Amino acid sequence: MLNRLLAGLLALLALSAGLAASPSLAGPVRTGHLTAELAAASQGVTPGGEVRVVLRQVIDKGWHTYWRNSGDSGAPTELTWTLPPGWSAGEIVWAPPARKPIGPLMNYGYSGEVLLPVTVRASASARPGDTVTLRAKAAFLVCADVCIPEDADLSLDLKVVAEDPAPDPVWAPRVEAALAAAPRPGQVEAILISGPSGLSIAATGAVLAGGKARDAYFFPYEAGVLDHAAAQTLDRGPEGLTLALKPAPGAAVPSSLAGVLAVDGKVYEIEARPGKALPGAAGLGPPPSTRPSAGPSGGLIGAIAFAFLGGLILNLMPCVFPVLAMKAASLASHGQDRAAARLQGLAFLAGVMATFLALAALLLVVRAGGAAVGWGFQLQSPPVVAALALLMLAVGLNMSGLFEIGGSLQGI
Structure with missing residues (x-):
């Protein structure tokens, strides 16, 4: 009886090991x-x-x-x-x-x-x-x-x-x-219209007829052609709809636009080629519930207020707070000379503004060249992250007194 039990256990272990090694049980990862x-x-x-x-x-x-x-x-x-x-x-x-x-x-x-x-x-x-x-x-x-x-x-x-x-x-x-x-072709006819005000897609078909569309958005297959963040204005028509699109900065007028047209939760694959406006694709205006929005920041004043609040929060970050202490100590050394302190503060302000304006201009130039990048996108690059990690290690060792470099540069 004991021998049978041991033999059964060994067989079960062998079967379990074989199943574990089987690629059919690779399963979810x-x-x-x-x-x-x-x-x-x-x-x-x-x-x-x-x-x-x-x-x-x-x-x-x-x-x-x-x-x-x-x-x-x-x-x-x-x-x-x-x-x-x-x-x-x-x-x-x-x-x-x-x-x-x-x-x-x-x-x-x-x-x-x-x-x-x-x-x-x-x-x-x-x-x-x-x-x-x-x-x-x-x-x-x-x-x-x-x-x-x-x-x-x-x-x-x-x-x-x-x-x-x-x-x-x-x-x-x-x-x-x-x-x-998944979106399928052949259900919607689409025409690409270009003019001084930008691009638009006119689309008609039995699935769009009736002028009842409340929400529409075009997802292009190709990157760098459209300004993805720009609003797409919907104009309804009895036979379809027209979407106003904004080209990407510096992008040439495309010869055609292929992608997915999403309308009220349904999707259609389209390829819009230049042509005359389709009859019945516009004229009824936007949906009644559509209202212009000032955006999440509430306009320019709201954007400035949020930027100021973000700057205050940023000052508490470990990469900024020590620098503020150093700058405060430097300003305190000119406490007896108000003119010199004011001049140094203005110079500090001008340096910060010039640096960030230059970075913003560089970002706009890169995006105008067709690259789909945003602020901080470089931190998704492993070589950039590795280089920054090594730089921070060198700075930490320098500040710990292991070695000292850059004294003359810091003085400047």
């Missing part, structure tokens, strides 16, 4: 701020046949990943496949994006759960009865107040079958729902 996995819509694939594979992301609350055009900053999710010889993977079918405003920037991406289907084609020489492993390296940029690049090595076992495989009872309906929700 936790990257840090999201969980990712691969799943198939069917329980196998025929030689030379196709199978829908989906990349599932479950993103932590308060974080988001990016669409194919990330907007003013960020980077789209990427999949790099490692497949058996003769197998191939198509492009990602992107789910409809959502707007992700961050300060003055407008980004496009996903929160919560998102499914991104991909069509995988099997090799014609695949042998029924074999089980193949599909592998993919997924790269995400996951953002909240900060952005963190995260990776996942994903795998999926798929059986090669001789006849059409049965749909997976769990994943088949979910993949079909994801494909049905």
Whole structure:
């Protein structure tokens, strides 16, 4: 009896070890701020046949990943496949994006759960009865107040079958729902109109008729063409709508605009080419509930007030507060000479203003050149972060007395 019990335990341990080593149980992978996995819509694939594979992301609350055009900053999710010889993977079918405003920037991406289907084609020489492993390296940029690049090595076992495989009872309906929700072409006719006031897209179709649109937004496929953060003004028409768009600073007038038109929760893939205005695409004006907004800052006065408040808070940061102490000590040394103290304070003010105006001008020049960058975007670059970390280490060692450099420069 004892021998049977020991033999059973050994067999169970061996089976557990074999299952743990099986790539079919790779399952979901936790990257840090999201969980990712691969799943198939069917329980196998025929030689030379196709199978829908989906990349599932479950993103932590308060974080988001990016669409194919990330907007003013960020980077789209990427999949790099490692497949058996003769197998191939198509492009990602992107789910409809959502707007992700961050300060003055407008980004496009996903929160919560998102499914991104991909069509995988099997090799014609695949042998029924074999089980193949599909592998993919997924790269995400996951953002909240900060952005963190995260990776996942994903795998999926798929059986090669001789006849059409049965749909997976769990994943088949979910993949079909994801494909049905993705924007499709052919439902809307769109025309691109350019003029002195900017660009606009006129769109008509049975799905837009009636002049009942209350909210519309155009997500361009190409970055650097439109000012993503600018408001898109909606003008309704009996047969469709017209959206006024603002070109990106310094961008040339595009020959066409392809992207996703989102209208009241429904999405349509369009490609707007230059042409005459479509009849019935305008004339009814904006929705009745639409009112001009002064923006979150309440106009220029509000923006100045918030900037002043932000500056006060910034003074308490550990990278600023010690500098203020040094400056206060320097000003105190001129306490007996009010004119010299006033002159030094004005010089300090002029230096700060000139420095930040120069940085702002540089940022505008870079954006006018077509780069989708925002303030602080360089801190998403690992080389920049590494260089700054080494610089701070050198400064700390210098201030600790390990060595002393820069005395003459500081005097200047």
